[in-house]
Amino acid sequence: xxKDLTILIxxxxxxxxxxxxxxxxxxxxxxxxxxxxxxxxxxxxxxALTICDKVYVKKQIDQDEITIYSLDGTxxxxxxxxxxxxxxxxxxxxxxxxxxxxxxxxxxxVYSGTMGAALEASLYGIPSIGLSLLNIDDNAxxxxxxxxxxxxxxxxxxxxxxxxxxxxxxxxxxxxxxxxGVRVSQQTKSMWKESFTPLSEQDGEICYMVQCTFQNMEPxxxxxxxxxxxxxxxxxxxIQMDKTSYKDLQKVCSIFESETTINV
Amino acid sequence: xxKDLTILIxxxxxxxxxxxxxxxxxxxxxxxxxxxxxxxxxxxxxxALTICDKVYVKKQIDQDEITIYSLDGTxxxxxxxxxxxxxxxxxxxxxxxxxxxxxxxxxxxVYSGTMGAALEASLYGIPSIGLSLLNIDDNAxxxxxxxxxxxxxxxxxxxxxxxxxxxxxxxxxxxxxxxxGVRVSQQTKSMWKESFTPLSEQDGEICYMVQCTFQNMEPxxxxxxxxxxxxxxxxxxxIQMDKTSYKDLQKVCSIFESETTINV
Numbered sequence: 001x002x003k004d005l006t007i008l009i010x011x012x013x014x015x016x017x018x019x020x021x022x023x024x025x026x027x028x029x030x031x032x033x034x035x036x037x038x039x040x041x042x043x044x045x046x047x048a049l050t051i052c053d054k055v056y057v058k059k060q061i062d063q064d065e066i067t068i069y070s071l072d073g074t075x076x077x078x079x080x081x082x083x084x085x086x087x088x089x090x091x092x093x094x095x096x097x098x099x100x101x102x103x104x105x106x107x108x109x110v111y112s113g114t115m116g117a118a119l120e121a122s123l124y125g126i127p128s129i130g131l132s133l134l135n136i137d138d139n140a141x142x143x144x145x146x147x148x149x150x151x152x153x154x155x156x157x158x159x160x161x162x163x164x165x166x167x168x169x170x171x172x173x174x175x176x177x178x179x180x181g182v183r184v185s186q187q188t189k190s191m192w193k194e195s196f197t198p199l200s201e202q203d204g205e206i207c208y209m210v211q212c213t214f215q216n217m218e219p220x221x222x223x224x225x226x227x228x229x230x231x232x233x234x235x236x237x238x239i240q241m242d243k244t245s246y247k248d249l250q251k252v253c254s255i256f257e258s259e260t261t262i263n264v
Numbered sequence: 265x266x267k268d269l270t271i272l273i274x275x276x277x278x279x280x281x282x283x284x285x286x287x288x289x290x291x292x293x294x295x296x297x298x299x300x301x302x303x304x305x306x307x308x309x310x311x312a313l314t315i316c317d318k319v320y321v322k323k324q325i326d327q328d329e330i331t332i333y334s335l336d337g338t339x340x341x342x343x344x345x346x347x348x349x350x351x352x353x354x355x356x357x358x359x360x361x362x363x364x365x366x367x368x369x370x371x372x373x374v375y376s377g378t379m380g381a382a383l384e385a386s387l388y389g390i391p392s393i394g395l396s397l398l399n400i401d402d403n404a405x406x407x408x409x410x411x412x413x414x415x416x417x418x419x420x421x422x423x424x425x426x427x428x429x430x431x432x433x434x435x436x437x438x439x440x441x442x443x444x445g446v447r448v449s450q451q452t453k454s455m456w457k458e459s460f461t462p463l464s465e466q467d468g469e470i471c472y473m474v475q476c477t478f479q480n481m482e483p484x485x486x487x488x489x490x491x492x493x494x495x496x497x498x499x500x501x502x503i504q505m506d507k508t509s510y511k512d513l514q515k516v517c518s519i520f521e522s523e524t525t526i527n528v
Binding site for chain 1: 456
């Protein structure tokens with residue numbers, strides 16, 4: 001594998017996160033690393049972006065082959081700043097986002113800032129990969145993810161025509177030797193059920209603590225990313241920006257038939 | 265049309281927004297209205313949600329058929345609070361989100377808090393509709409949207425098997441008589457190009473002002489929501505939570521063939 005690539009990295013746990021340090025190590029394996037990551041943790045920020053407002057950027061690491069900036073904004077802002085400003089005329093070979101502290105499988109992918117950034121990068125026609133470990137601990141051990149991801153990324157870099165393809169890759173929190181392989185999967189149909197516990201009240205405004213429980217509602221388990229992860233596989237799901245529900249198009253056309261110029 | 269329905273409403277511009285007042289008027293046409301909307305503007309918040317943290321809720325309107333709460337959190341939080349706590353054992357017939365000040369066509373749908381809330385509601389198996397007007401002005405006139413939406417919502421309410429279908433409906437900013445009809449469309453392939461203008465610097469941290477320009481990259485214009493809106497139609501796009509890129513599954517399977525248990 002050539003080591004003359006330029007890799008853009010980001011995450012949603014912030015530039016100080018242990019998972020981001022692991023990402024710097026991983027990306028350095030493939031070439032020059034440029035990172036723009038949130039100043040503060042931005043978990044759950046989905047594809048949020050800053051519109052007509054200010055962002056604050058500071059260079060945090062300035063070495064020969066590794067340059068890292070912090071940005072006071074969302075993960076998508078980090079990609080926009082990198083692609084539209086910092087690296088505007090530079091060729092980027094690959095975008096890596098993570099390594100995330102916690103799962104981005106199932107419905108988590110829609111709330112994830114890490115995957116929001118990876119998707120945003122794919123709009124620029126670059127292959128992008130989000131990497132996540134099923135361990136939310138600040139001190140999680142990312143060495144298995146780093147070691148295994150090197151193999152996966154080499155395969156991706158050797159493949160043509162992946163412009164704009166975005167990979168959502170999740171790792172079970174098990175030892176390298178225990179991983180059974182990878183499984184290309186689909187996003188598990190799932191949701192978070194939340195509970196709201198009232199804590200206090202002031203001037204009629206009630207403060208609630210929010211807690212969440214994951215619900216798996218997938219009718220076809222064996223194809224799903226949750227199944228892969230629960231059975232010792234690394235799950236890989238290609239994801240996309242297009243939210244159009246093509247399966248519903250005909251049904252929706254028929255509702256409005258009388259006044260629709262249908263062309264789908 | 266029966267008027268004994270229960271309608272849950274929210275938005276991303278905040279409960280004080282003019283578009284939300286128009287939504288209360290629209291929803292009241294169909295029955296009892298319960299609203300949970302952000303305390304502050306939450307535009308661009310996408311599907312961000314609050315995890316294991318606090319939210320603050322206050323009743324703002326308490327009338328016979330209209331109850332409105334403000335919630336200090338994201339649009340998705342508003343739906344979670346309404347569905348998992350406030351209305352846990354109540355039947356909700358329809359969820360309406362908006363009326364948004366500004367377009368949620370094209371790539372805007374992925375950043376939109378209004379559409380994030382509508383999508384979240386669809387997870388609960390309820391038909392949900394996001395309504396947006398192509399006018400970002402605080403004082404935009406929503407009367408055409410209200411009048412036209414009544415007809416569209418009546419059609420949707422008369423249709424069976426729409427559990428979990430989410431409609432992204434955008435209105436051009438033109439007079440009622442000028443609307444040519446509705447056009448069921450697909451999300452326009454598009455992106456925002458951002459510019460970052462440095463304003464000031466402190467301790468090595470640079471403050472940039474962010475500005476955005478919309479780029480339409482759709483190869484098949486006539487099927488797209490942007491085309492519909494630019495040509496005097498109301499655009500309707502069914503959207504979904506599943507981000508899996510099914511068109512890329514086979515390609516991705518082939519990359520990892522040697523170590524994949526493929527089952528897609």
